[in-house]
Amino acid sequence: MMGWLACKLPPPLLALLCGWGMAQLAARWPQWPAALPPVLRTALILALLLVAVLLEGSAVWAFVRRRTTISPLQPQRSSILVVEGFYRFSRNPMYLGMLCLLLAWAVWLGQWLALAGPLLFVLWLNRFQIAPEEQALLARFGSSYAAYCRRVRRWL
Template sequence: MKALELKIPPLVLVALFALVMWLLAQLVPPLALPAVWGLVLACIFAGAGVAVALSGVLAFRRANTTVDPRVPQQTSSLVARGIYRYSRNPMYLGFLLLLAALACYLMSAAALLLLPLFVLYMNRFQIAPEERHLLHKFGTKYQAYTHQVRRWL
């Protein structure tokens, strides 16, 4: 399974999950809620997702470090300011919120069930390898950061 580590770009993974969510929504009847609730929740989750993910990207840009998660060896600094005081992975959290927005828009319980799978995949194949690299590169400074800030939220 190590072969999957850092191989699929997170944006591609989000697109794949979104496609599967859409397909599931076509096969499973929608939730029995007023459509306006799905739309309102989708807007809230999408707005939060975009804001959180962009905050993460901007913090990386300000620190002049790479935003490409497939090459953690190009990391030039440990970013622990801004949104990174609350989440070690705000970009991934933003992606999760965007997928939640899609599930709400689709009014699909089946699509919602894919969200934990996204988190599990990201934890195992994206975040864990990144964390190993950051621990190796930044040592006790990164270890202290992990004790202060949670992985997702």
């Protein structure tokens, strides 16, 4: 099953689909009483958005600066192993940024069921995107990638 689904759905599209599903869930069930005061809720949303922009922007810039492919659909085309910037703390800062966007959206929607979106996003990525990417990068970069995986966590 993983073979034909591996690296087929671009993660930004997956994030959009999850976000759409979250909105559908929030629209069909009434909002639960706000667990956070409005000021704290707004601060949390803004913090998540800021983290998302920093992660996404710096990760994309690291790939552009090193002149390697940014396409998540063809990890085997990577020309260099990027390990600087946020890649020192997470092997997947781009996906972590998308997760922060989905979490901000869930907080904005104010519906606990909306948290199913970020959960689905992480589960799908771990199985059908990150695992195949890691196999391709291990085949491409060998022991240097294996050492990087031992030093740096997949998410955080």
